[in-house]
Amino acid sequence: MLNWNNLDTTRAFEELKKAEKVDLTKAMVGESGGERVRKYHVPMSAGLDYNFAAKNVDDNILEKLAALAEEQQLVDKYESLLNGDIINTGEKRHVLHQLTRGQLKGDVIADGVNKRAFYKEQQDHIAAFAKKVYSGEISNEKGEKFTEVVQIGIGGSDLGPRALYIALENWARAHQTLKMRARFISNVDPDDAAAVLNATDLAHALFIVVSKSGTTLETLTNETFVKNALTREGLNPAKHMLAVTSETSPLAKNEGYLAAFFMDDYIGGRYSSSSAVGGAVLSLAFGPEVFAEILDGMHEEDKLALNRNLLENPEMLDALIGVYERNVLGYQTTAVLPYSQALSRFPAHLQQLDMESGGKSVNRFGEPADYPTGPIIFGEPGTNGQHSFYQLLHQGKNIIPMQFVGFRSNQTGMDDVIEGSTSQEKLCANVAAQIVAFACGRDNENPNKRFSGNRPSSIITGDQLTPKSLGALLSHFENKVMFQGFTWNINSFDQEGVQLGKVLAKKVLAHETDGALAEYSKLLNV
Template sequence: MINWNNLDTLKSFEELKNVNKIDLVKAMSGESGAERVKKYSVPMAAGLNYNYAAKEIDDSILSALDKLAKEAQLTEKFEALYNGEVINTGEKRMVLHQLTRGQLGDKVMADGVDKREFYINEQNRIADFANKVHSGEIANAKGEKFTTVVQIGIGGSDLGPRAMYLALENWAKKNGTFKMEAKFISNVDPDDASAVLNSVDVAHSIFILVSKSGTTLETLTNQSFVMDALKKAGLDPAKHMIAVTSETSPLAKSDDFIEAFYMDDYIGGRYSSTSGVGGAVLSLAFGPDVFARFLNGAAEEDKLSANADMMKNPAMLDALIGVYERNVLGYPSTAVLPYSQGLSRFPAHLQQLDMESNGKSVNRFAEPINYVTGPVIFGEPGTNGQHSFYQLLHQGTDVIPMQFIGFKNSQLANDVVIENSTSQKKLCANVAAQIVAFACGKNDENPNKNFKGGRPSSIIIGEELTPESLGALLAHFENKVMFQGFVWNVNSFDQEGVQLGKVLAKKVLAHETDGALAELSKLLEI
């Protein structure tokens, strides 16, 4: 039997708060630090490795975290999720994004169908469509091949797919799988759509409209914007657009599209990169085989996340260390710092994934909770971030835990030697140096140049950013967020916080306002 209890009612949490804290500066200095780097490391899928040596943990804290994992029934709750129990209590829905990349447990039936078969069928339909576009069987009105794909969507329909595309763009070009350039339109600001349309040849562009409900205001507005541009160019929009939507959406059977591919209500937007939301654009851009490899990496990481042994489950371990930092050490934020230009938009995706999922102040039963939940997530790729906000990370008044991501090899492999080392070696040297600098600090008689250290971080290390390692990386963070939601007893799969602003915006546009809303509308000349 699974018990859904608040964190502050768990005996293991009280024990965790009383475990002696460690001195990270001392722990990471000298031979002690070297031994920690060797010891505190867990293999991930696709050749990745999670190293948490520079976190404020030791064996006693890990033992207490293991007790918390067991009392909070994290393994059992994940098993219930992938076996199709109603985990999204706010919307009374199952949570099935893992099924898009593999069957972890029992057959899951919903809406009268086997959901795994449903997702595979849609992936196959997308693959067939993409292959026909690449071969020219599906072409524009003149019979010419499409050369660019443009995704129209917002939130999870943009952030995840855009981050995944950028992550694999250079890899695909090097490996000969780059098929079509992809662009993205998300913001309802007309400057966004205009800029994208001005940068592409619309006559040779195919557009993907992504909206599960078929009613998203920003997305439908941008659809109309694009359709207008196509008409002005003398083109038939219906021969340039496809839809990714639900079968019950008004978009599903519309004559405005070449084809419609389906998703369902059991996959939240921020968890949809491995569904048709990411599948259509990535398959068109890189080919269906690359998308399949991406799914395989995610599936392998999901298998590790189902392991009941915390020390062999990197997502669970990462999640519990994060809970310790948030609820015992009191750290308010987490910085995600990928030392890979391909992952330049990955922190933006994780902002939505984490903050939309666990930014909650009531539990899964809509009861107020008395402890902090999700941290503020932010980040930029290294080394850019070093010349931006690292000053605050090193010497600011808040201690902000960091999650580094690094790869031994670059994607393009056309590096040059400058001052006895390649650019990639310099990049890797920077990330290693930053981890030690944050942890150990530096004593200086001048307070302005003194670094206290004790700033915790972890790093995920891989050989190269590939489709498989990207899939594993994505699944790791999705499962980390899930496990933290279980510990905090919140529903990580609804997002009521994004709804109120939408409702009020519609009132403004309908001129149904009063008070401050009316006056602000006047200021903006609405």
């Protein structure tokens, strides 16, 4: 039987608070630091490895984190989720995103449907459609092949798929699997859609409208913007538009679309990249086989998250170290710092994944949580970030934990020896140096040149960013967020915080305003 308890009611948390703190300026110096780097890591799937040597933990704290995982029944709750129990208590729904990439437990039947079979059917439908596009069986009005695809969506319908596309675009070029160039329209700001359309060959482009309900204001506005542009070019929008939506939405089975691919209410937007939301655009762009590799990487990492041994479960370990930093050490923010330009939009996706899931002040029963929950997430690729906000990370008053990601090889094989080393070697040298600099600091008689150190970080390393390793990386963070939600006893799978602004915006557009809302509307000429 599962017990859903607040963090501050657990015995393990009380013991964790009493544990002696680890000072990285001592632990990471000299050979002892080298020993920590060799010792404190956990293998992931797809050749990745999670190293937490530069975190404020030792064997004693790890033992207490393991006790917390057991007391909060983290793996049991994950198994309950996989078995199809109602984990999303706010909306009284199953949570089934892991089921889109494979089956780890028994069949899940919802609404009279085998959900794994449903998700697989949609993937097969998308794959068959993509192959018809490549062959020219599905073509534009003149019988010419489509060469571009544009996704229209916002939030989870944009951030995850866009991040994954950008992550693999150069890899796909190098491996000759880039079938169609992809672009994305998300912001209701007309400049966003106009910029994309101006760079798109409309006659040879497919447009994917992604909206679960079929009523998302920003998405439908941008859809109409695109349809108007197609019409002005003498093109029939119905010959260029696809829909990813629920089976009950106005977009389903609609003659205005070449095809519709379906999702359901059991997968939140920020967890939907492995569903048709990401599957349609990524399969068209790279080929269904590449999308299948992403799913394989996610599935293998999902399996690791079932391991009850904390030191063999990288997701659960990363999650609990984050809880320790948030609730014992009092750190409010986490920086995500990929040393890979391909992951340039990954921090933006993780902002939504983490902050929409962990941004709760009540527990899963609607009762106040008397402790901090999700951290603030931000980030930028290295080495760009080093020349931006790293000054604050090194010498600011607030200590901000960091999560680095780095690869030993680039994606394209293009690299030259310049001044004695390759660009990739320079990149990797920088991330190694930053980790030690943050942890160890430096003393100096000049206060402006003094670094206090003891600033924690972890790093996920791998040989190369490939479809499979990208899938494993995404699964790692999805499952990390899930385990943190279980530990805090919050519902990580609803997002009521995004709704209030939408309601008020509709009132503004309907001119049903008064007070401050009316005055701000006038200020912006609405």
